[in-house]
Amino acid sequence: MYTGIVQGIGQIIEIADQDKLRTYKIKLPHKLTNNIEIGASIANDGCCLTVTDFADDWVTFDIMEETLALTTLGDKKLHDYVNIERSAKYGDEIGGHVMSGHVSCTATIVDIQKTSTNCAMTLAMPAQFMKYVLYKGFIGIDGASLTIGEVKGDQFEIHLIPETLAITTLDTKKVGDKVNIEIDSQTRAIVDTVERVVLATKK
Incomplete structure (x- = not known):
């Protein structure tokens, strides 16, 4: 779940294409790197993605072919920027409105x-x-x-x-x-x- 309040901007620093799968490595603002773990959900331009690897100030996400086709993530290029929001926790202020990270x-x-x-x-x-x-x-x-x-x-x-x-x-x-x-x-x-x-x- 997300609140629709963008917490920072990430930059794509590496792109790797595989069969029907693309991996983005995103550099995050330092304030958003705390307590990240594999399997965590982070919204990239409003699309809920799962962390597959991380270290220091970067994380990676695997993006399926359908997601690439239905969202703007398929058009992203190296060094492009994306809006970032970490998933909300119970008790967090909902400053925007409840969002799922499922792009329509x-x-x-x-x-x-x-x-x-x-x-x-x-x-x-x-x-x-x-x-x-x-x-x-x-x-x-x-x-x-x-x-x-x-x-x-x-x-x-x-x-x-x-x-x-x-x-x-x-x-x-x-x-x-x-x-x-x-x-x-x-x-x-x-x-x-x-x-x-x-x-x-x-x-």
Whole structure:
């Protein structure tokens, strides 16, 4: 489980490809290296990955072919950066919203408008997921818990404060870039339940 509060930025320092498997070695900020063990779960750009090896300030993750295809992790290159969050423990503050680290889909950035105090980003997402995107609802973007702004058609807007831009990789994004999306699980459950009930009443 994760909170959607990005704790730091990691850098890919080594990539090794095997048959239907890719291993990333990620250099972590020193503050995130305490008590790491093999088997621990760490979110990379919102994708829950399992630690397979570690030493000093780096960890490795094995990523399956399906994960590489369905998330932005398949597009990462050597020296790229990823948002990092260690898994939450019981009693931790949930500063964002509860997230699983299971990426639902990717979205494409279609517009960015920046001022000195705000960044408005418009994203386009596959139509089948838009029913879960509600004004003022929660959404996970590259592991960051964010509030949804205006929703129109297959696009929605988010607003990023300077602090979010400073502690995540979102400040480096450009129009045309893709980001990982995690739909809020409670929103998905409510929408799907209502759909089933409505469908049942029509039979």
